[in-house]
Amino acid sequence: MPLIEVQNLCKEYSRRQVLKDITFSVQNGEICVLVGPNGAGKTTLLRILDLLEDPTTGRILFDGKEIDYLSKDKVTLRRRIAMVFQQTVLFNMNVFDNVAYGLTVRDENKRSVEQKVKTALELVQLRNFESKNALTLSGGEAQRVALAQALVTEPELLLLDEPTANLDPKSASVIEETVSRVNREHGTTIVMATHNIFQAKNVTQKVALLIEGRLVDIGRPEEVFERAVMEMSSFARLENIFSGDASVTDEGNSIINVGNDVKIEAASALSGKVTVHVRPEDIILSKRSMSSSARNMFRGSIVEVTDLGSIVKLRIDAGKEFVVQITKRSFVEMKLNLSSKVYLTFKASSVHRV
């Protein structure tokens, strides 16, 4: 049974159409991922689902009942939903009070609040953070607190707006793990906007592709990705996706010729036309050629540097463009800069088929 049914949803801001005739449904207990470039309308769609904004036309059914956006009492319904925003917002109080907020406004008794907050903080791996002021946390920690804030209310529907964008890899993986665990163990229905295609593929049963406010495609991840590869590699934020012809090697691995003399080795037997993905975190960067057992090594030069705080994102042209993340410290220590020559190394097992 669907928990959410979106029917012919349109949203306009002063005559600019942000969402155009969107229809889809999300089953109870399902994870649905919204993929699309910036400005595709993902955030607006999530905000409408969270009742923070009204649709211009169309209707949405929650648990079989149409949502009345004009109703004075939106609280009852909102309390069955929780949302984690892309821009982390925390209250100027300690971590405990932040996480407890959703329960405090529901007048829950003190004992159960304490227990639930403790469990939620353990889930996001922030034990012993209770008394810290929330505004002193790092970006990754703060976003994990924000996730705990949402989870502690035990929502039926959890909305996540690019929850791991620009986070350190550790926090990003904690958030990914927590989200899929909550879905598995509590059957929480999840709608998540993301740019991380790998995240989308692994934890998702359903992918909805949004482009310029239109729902272009929806279905199982493999299907949607296959159909949309051409369109998606044009998204600036979907990185390290390569398509080419694969052939199996004697060892049972496969070599994929992705063009421009770039041949990627994958640890599984693939053949024919395939599309693969390498996580930026899985690529090792060095200034000299490394002797290692990793099967893939390419030489290239840095063409773009993006500072993300403690992390630096590099775009490297090695015949094909690769995106690599390294810590700011190693960026400085390696004295890297635009057009520096570098080596990229990654294992065959880091190459995933999408």
Next chain:
Amino acid sequence: MGLTVETALLELLLRAFQLIFSMDSEVLDITLLSLKVSGTAVLIGALVGVPIGMVLGLKRFSGKQYLMRFVELTLRSIINTFMGLPPVVVGLAVYLLLAGSGPLGPLGLLYSPTAMIMTQLIMVVPIITGVTMSAVGSVEKAIREKALSLGATDRQAAWTVLSEARMGLLTAIIVAFGAAISEVGGIMITGGNIRWFTRTLTTAIVQEVNLGDFSKAIALGVILLLMAFVINLTLTIIQLRGSKR
């Protein structure tokens, strides 16, 4: 030549500090009155200005509520204009109000501390309202949506917004007190700088300078600065504590 100027300055300073440390009863009286007038004005000003600022900071009218939006914009502009009211003009207005032939003349309040408090009150209310309004407004959207999304009612969400803006409220008080304690033109007109009755630090400084008693003026100036510093220090400590709660 240079030496004599320096000696003269040194002597002035020395006498000034003598005055401060001798706890001259008139200086003490002047200091206490300054504190009382500006403190009372800011206190009453906060009681009036903070709630108005909160309401204006919280309320956002949507595109279609044209009349309400017009009222809101007008109110905001008025407050912003009044934040920079020249104290002398306020003093003049209060004087005309309280003068014998004025509408409040029969109350006989002219040249009294009450008249001075009224003058400074009119000055600080727009300041407190304006700063509160922008403090609340700056956190309004993000905090309100976050609170609502976590299941708060409209009222609970509004309360959370105000609580998150609390540091801004202290800023409002600091700014208002700074303006009030250093103001001279308004209270000179409505208080009259009467010895042992309506003489404050600022009006006394003007008087001493006019009389040529510079060491007394310097002494009073130092006291004024010290007082402003101690009060600001206290409020700043509270502010820092609050932000790390």
